[in-house]
Amino acid sequence: MTIDTKNIYKIAAHHRFQWEKAQDCYVILFPEGMVKLNGSAGEVLNLVNGEADVESITEILSKKFSDVPNIAKDIEGMIELALEKTWIEKVN
Amino acid sequence: MELDKKNNGVSASTTKTQPLWLLAEITYQCPLQCAFCYNPTDFDKHTQNELDTDSWIKVLRQARDLGAAQLGISGGEPLLRKDIEEIVTEASSLGYYSNLITSGAGMNEKRIDALKDGGLDHIQLSMHDITEEINNFITNTKTFKLKQKVAAMIKDRGYPMVLNVVMHRYNIDHIQEILEMAEGLGADYIELANTQYYGWSLVNRDQLMPKKEQVENALKVTNEFRERVGNKMKIFFVVPDYFDDRPKKCMNGWGEVFMIVTANGDVLPCHSARVIPNLEFPNVKDSGLKSAWYDSPAFNKFRGDDWMQEPCRSCSEKENDLGGCRCQALLLTGNAEGADPVCSKSPDRHIIDQAIKDSQNPGVEAKPIMFRTNANSKKIDNGDEKERLKKFHATP
Numbered sequence: 001m002t003i004d005t006k007n008i009y010k011i012a013a014h015h016r017f018q019w020e021k022a023q024d025c026y027v028i029l030f031p032e033g034m035v036k037l038n039g040s041a042g043e044v045l046n047l048v049n050g051e052a053d054v055e056s057i058t059e060i061l062s063k064k065f066s067d068v069p070n071i072a073k074d075i076e077g078m079i080e081l082a083l084e085k086t087w088i089e090k091v092n
Numbered sequence: 093m094e095l096d097k098k099n100n101g102v103s104a105s106t107t108k109t110q111p112l113w114l115l116a117e118i119t120y121q122c123p124l125q126c127a128f129c130y131n132p133t134d135f136d137k138h139t140q141n142e143l144d145t146d147s148w149i150k151v152l153r154q155a156r157d158l159g160a161a162q163l164g165i166s167g168g169e170p171l172l173r174k175d176i177e178e179i180v181t182e183a184s185s186l187g188y189y190s191n192l193i194t195s196g197a198g199m200n201e202k203r204i205d206a207l208k209d210g211g212l213d214h215i216q217l218s219m220h221d222i223t224e225e226i227n228n229f230i231t232n233t234k235t236f237k238l239k240q241k242v243a244a245m246i247k248d249r250g251y252p253m254v255l256n257v258v259m260h261r262y263n264i265d266h267i268q269e270i271l272e273m274a275e276g277l278g279a280d281y282i283e284l285a286n287t288q289y290y291g292w293s294l295v296n297r298d299q300l301m302p303k304k305e306q307v308e309n310a311l312k313v314t315n316e317f318r319e320r321v322g323n324k325m326k327i328f329f330v331v332p333d334y335f336d337d338r339p340k341k342c343m344n345g346w347g348e349v350f351m352i353v354t355a356n357g358d359v360l361p362c363h364s365a366r367v368i369p370n371l372e373f374p375n376v377k378d379s380g381l382k383s384a385w386y387d388s389p390a391f392n393k394f395r396g397d398d399w400m401q402e403p404c405r406s407c408s409e410k411e412n413d414l415g416g417c418r419c420q421a422l423l424l425t426g427n428a429e430g431a432d433p434v435c436s437k438s439p440d441r442h443i444i445d446q447a448i449k450d451s452q453n454p455g456v457e458a459k460p461i462m463f464r465t466n467a468n469s470k471k472i473d474n475g476d477e478k479e480r481l482k483k484f485h486a487t488p
Contacts, residue, residue, distance in 0.1 A: 013252075014213075014214065014252035014280065016189055016213070018161075018187060020159065020161055022110060022157070022158065022159030023110065023112075023159055023161075027161060029161060029162065029189035029213075030189075030252075031191065031213075031214045031216070031252050031254045031280070031281050032191075032216075032254070032281060032283070032328070034112055034113070034161055034162050034189070086323050
């Protein structure tokens with residue numbers, strides 16, 4: 001699967017993405033499930049808001065983590081994974 | 093920045109345990125009388141001392157502070173309580189992902205709207221069969237049409253459609269039709285929960301247990317169906333442990349992620365923990381949830397693996413299942429610290445094999461099912477059913 005950088009995604013219906021203070025991480029909640037996201041996965045999904053396309057998410061995170069090489073590839077990998085897990089869905 | 097794709101982007105907790113799931117067994121009253129109910133057989137005595145609304149709200153706040161994010165509101169039938177709307181509203185404002193686990197009894201248009209307004213995230217509806225006959229038989233009530241009606245209401249309000257079907261010998265051969273029914277209702281998730289034998293289902297084990305071939309066929313049908321529908325409908329198939337040769341990792345470990353608060357306020361690491369003798373469980377009337385989770389002897393009793401005996405202690409697979417279920421070990425072997433007898437390495441595996449054999453005795457169906465009623469609960473609690481329960485090491 002290749003991700004078009006103009007694609008826009010949002011958190012899928014019946015799923016909730018939120019910060020958990022006690023766990024010190026972002027989580028995805030859905031019927032019968034809860035997934036704790038590691039730092040980088042959380043950073044990506046935090047920008048998946050139904051408005052920003054993949055290109056602009058990459059731009060924001062490239063600035064924030066300027067020391068990370070090849071970040072675009074990591075971000076696309078995370079989006080692919082989240083799609084496969086049905087945590088997010090395509091808007092446009 | 094590294095994305096941990098191997099582990100689904102999920103980092104395992106390396107710090108101390110936290111309760112992530114809170115199950116509120118808010119009442120033990122239920123209009124249905126399901127033969128497979130996992131509630132304790134002595135539930136009747138806990139129907140007089142239920143926690144009030146304020147106590148439940150305190151429970152929700154304390155568990156949320158400890159880290160609980162998934163909330164199941166269960167029972168009995170939770171809708172028998174008039175304060176579910178108030179409890180749901182509080183849960184939502186605290187940031188829980190909340191789930192009402194219901195038979196559908198007590199649901200109506202007004203209540204489902206109030207629950208939606210209160211922020212309830214989903215409703216898990218129990219279904220029993222595609223036939224009215226089996227539905228009404230196994231629940232001992234005329235509830236088939238009610239369930240169809242409530243399913244439509246759930247869909248209409250835009251909730252995810254989450255169905256739970258407990259599987260036993262009376263419905264397991266209808267699995268294809270049950271899955272088709274779920275698809276027709278627009279189910280997003282369906283849990284096919286093969287009966288686990290605790291509480292009432294243990295009392296009725298001989299009458300409920302399917303044959304191994306039936307289970308294998310059900311799994312095959314489920315896999316084919318899953319292949320066809322893909323992600324459109326997620327299907328969970330809970331494997332019946334008696335037919336396996338390794339036990340389940342019960343509750344994902346004792347006191348690891350699950351916390352249950354019962355109708356009368358007992359705080360438990362699993363549904364049936366109270367069967368284990370000489371363990372005193374904390375109660376929210378005397379103790380806060382934080383000390384219950386971290387400090388109570390009961391929650392610490394089976395954490396980790398220091399408590400293990402042989403053959404578990406030196407077993408190379410012990411981390412996979414943590415020795416299985418403590419309650420099952422106690423109920424069937426009399427030793428809560430022993431290996432779950434489901435394990436083929438357990439010296440007590442013959443107990444499981446015998447149970448499978450007993451359930452296939454052609455005379456077994458003649459023995460009446462004990463339905464989950466207040467009257468039967470009183471009978472068992474009074475010791476009137478000793479003959480039936482004598483093979484178990486505690487009253488389930």
